[in-house]
Amino acid sequence: MSASDTPAAPLANASPEPRHGLRLLAGWLTLSVAACLAIWFAWYPHLPPGVTSDSSTHQQFDIAVLAVIAAPVVIGVLLYFGYAIVVWRARPGDEGDGPAIYGNTKVQATWIIGTTMIVLGLFVFGTVELVGPAGAGAGEGPAPIWKLSGTQTTAWTPGGNDILQVQVIGQQWAFTYRYPQFGGMESTVLDLPANTPIEFHVTSLDVIHSFWAYLLGVKADANPQVDNVAYTTVKTLGGFTVHCSELCGIWHGAMTTSGTILIPGAFRTWATGVQAKEQSEGVLAALPPYALTYDPTVIPQLGQNIVKIDGITGGAGYYYGSGNPVTP
Amino acid sequence: MSVVARAAALIVAFLGVVGVGVFVAVYYIGSATTQLPIVHYTASSGQVNVVLQEDAQNDSTTRPDWVTYYTQDPATKQWLHTTLFSVPANTKVNVTIYGYDGCTPLRNNFFSQVQGTLGGTVTVSQFDQHGKEYVTGKTTPLINSWADCNVGHSFAIPELGVFVPVASPNAQLSAEDLCSSSPCTTTGNPYAVETFSFMSPKATGTYRWQCFVPCGGGYLDGNSGPMGTLGWMMGEMDVVSA
Numbered sequence: 001m002s003a004s005d006t007p008a009a010p011l012a013n014a015s016p017e018p019r020h021g022l023r024l025l026a027g028w029l030t031l032s033v034a035a036c037l038a039i040w041f042a043w044y045p046h047l048p049p050g051v052t053s054d055s056s057t058h059q060q061f062d063i064a065v066l067a068v069i070a071a072p073v074v075i076g077v078l079l080y081f082g083y084a085i086v087v088w089r090a091r092p093g094d095e096g097d098g099p100a101i102y103g104n105t106k107v108q109a110t111w112i113i114g115t116t117m118i119v120l121g122l123f124v125f126g127t128v129e130l131v132g133p134a135g136a137g138a139g140e141g142p143a144p145i146w147k148l149s150g151t152q153t154t155a156w157t158p159g160g161n162d163i164l165q166v167q168v169i170g171q172q173w174a175f176t177y178r179y180p181q182f183g184g185m186e187s188t189v190l191d192l193p194a195n196t197p198i199e200f201h202v203t204s205l206d207v208i209h210s211f212w213a214y215l216l217g218v219k220a221d222a223n224p225q226v227d228n229v230a231y232t233t234v235k236t237l238g239g240f241t242v243h244c245s246e247l248c249g250i251w252h253g254a255m256t257t258s259g260t261i262l263i264p265g266a267f268r269t270w271a272t273g274v275q276a277k278e279q280s281e282g283v284l285a286a287l288p289p290y291a292l293t294y295d296p297t298v299i300p301q302l303g304q305n306i307v308k309i310d311g312i313t314g315g316a317g318y319y320y321g322s323g324n325p326v327t328p
Numbered sequence: 329m330s331v332v333a334r335a336a337a338l339i340v341a342f343l344g345v346v347g348v349g350v351f352v353a354v355y356y357i358g359s360a361t362t363q364l365p366i367v368h369y370t371a372s373s374g375q376v377n378v379v380l381q382e383d384a385q386n387d388s389t390t391r392p393d394w395v396t397y398y399t400q401d402p403a404t405k406q407w408l409h410t411t412l413f414s415v416p417a418n419t420k421v422n423v424t425i426y427g428y429d430g431c432t433p434l435r436n437n438f439f440s441q442v443q444g445t446l447g448g449t450v451t452v453s454q455f456d457q458h459g460k461e462y463v464t465g466k467t468t469p470l471i472n473s474w475a476d477c478n479v480g481h482s483f484a485i486p487e488l489g490v491f492v493p494v495a496s497p498n499a500q501l502s503a504e505d506l507c508s509s510s511p512c513t514t515t516g517n518p519y520a521v522e523t524f525s526f527m528s529p530k531a532t533g534t535y536r537w538q539c540f541v542p543c544g545g546g547y548l549d550g551n552s553g554p555m556g557t558l559g560w561m562m563g564e565m566d567v568v569s570a
Binding site: 169171172173174176186188189205206207249250251254256257278281282283286287288296299301302303 | 433435436437438440441443469470472474475476477484486487489491536538540542551555556557562
């Protein structure tokens with residue numbers, strides 16, 4: 001009889017089965033604590049969209065909280081996956097079946113209760129984070145439920161708690177901004193005062209756009225004939241960029257504008273300066289009266305000479321005659 | 329079929345699909361730009377003179393009824409049906425636009441204001457079909473497209489903050505005597521001549537320009553067709569090293 005024919009040693013002499021659960025728990029705890037600390041103290045301060053406004057600050061906090069909650073779950077799954085592959089893999093020559101799998105009430109209950117608590121907790125957390133910062137910088141439609149506290153005024157002044165209204169107008173392919181508290185003046189740049197509640201009214205003159213001031217944590221669809229309201233309070237001075245985030249035509253990707261957050265006094269100087277310039281040049285008189293939405297096919301102020309001519313200017317006060325618009 | 333052979337077949341099929349996609353993108357989509365000529369403007373005495381015209385129609389065989397811009401070749405003075413041109417960086421760009429098309433109101437009348445030009449103004453002259461100048465060298469910061477028949481199109485480079493309404497012939501001339509054969513000439517046609525200047529940016533690159541008047545007649549809200557096609561009512565300005 002050769003050595004290879006020697007019967008296996010009795011099970012009683014085999015090395016005891018290690019305590020896999022304890023190993024996994026220890027490893028999971030260690031890695032999870034390390035990951036959560038790294039996320040909170042190293043990653044969180046650098047997470048987008050930053051701390052330019054209260055909306056973006058809340059969004060940064062939300063992402064950090066979600067990452068901290070998700071990290072132990074991801075680590076648990078991957079750790080178990082890796083542990084199973086390494087420890088419970090089939091050894092060379094092992095053709096036998098593994099032990100039968102039976103239900104484990106403790107594991108099942110723990111999983112169901114744990115995931116339910118996480119989901120319900122996230123529901124509460126998400127609701128608080130949506131309501132607290134007045135819609136979290138998202139468009140709330142024409143009748144917002146969660147409003148930013150502040151005073152609605154017809155003439156904004158710095159130093160108080162006046163809400164600054166800014167109308168965002170999308171058109172192919174540029175955003176422009178109207179300031180109704182400054183005579184309805186309009187600008188191609190979005191300048192804002194720091195530490196001031198801002199009420200955006202977002203609309204469009206043609207197709208659907210989306211106003212996305214990324215660093216401000218504000219994003220609201222710009223739909224024609226719709227007034228979409230979003231709130232934020234900007235905090236830090238500096239520049240930011242506005243993008244369109246709704247595919248709106250061939251130059252959607254280039255539909256960007258810039259903005260600057262100024263100290264309130266400097267903002268007022270800028271706004272009144274633009275207002276005065278547009279007043280003196282006749283721009284304010286040329287603009288339509290400020291409204292929450294505009295129908296670009298109807299122009300009440302259209303001069304009589306325009307409607308007399310032929311072509312696509314077909315009806316009184318309208319761009320087009322009764323046959324337009326048409327589908328080519 | 330072995331595993332290796334199946335893997336090889338899958339890789340070949342995948343590369344084939346990717347190759348077809350790249351070919352379609354480069355050949356068809358890329359050709360829309362590359363077939364257009366680029367007019368190169370070079371500086372003289374630190375300035376460059378760009379000359380454009382906008383017409384109610386064009387001389388193409390595919391879309392003869394589309395409104396369009398033409399660009400003048402500085403060497404031959406020929407009008408090229410393109411909206412691609414290049415200028416040197418950090419140079420004063422003097423633009424002359426001949427407006428042959430009739431008037432159409434802007435969708436957003438805010439763009440009636442001249443923005444981003446040196447001095448914040450444009451200078452407009454208007455002529456009838458007999459060559460009579462009925463508006464002479466009017467310098468203005470605003471051409472109100474809703475007040476009267478006076479704006480045909482606009483020229484805007486949003487990234488540079490340049491927004492300029494482009495003057496048109498007046499109401500009667502727009503209705504009765506517009507140029508009907510492109511590229512238009514100043515002989516026998518009513519037109520407006522508009523001049524303005526702006527500084528090209530220091531940074532080289534491609535800057536898109538477009539018209540903000542919804543002039544795509546026959547398309548939904550006038551906002552498609554020539555409004556969304558390179559070579560017609562939108563273009564690109566290449567800023568190259570001076």
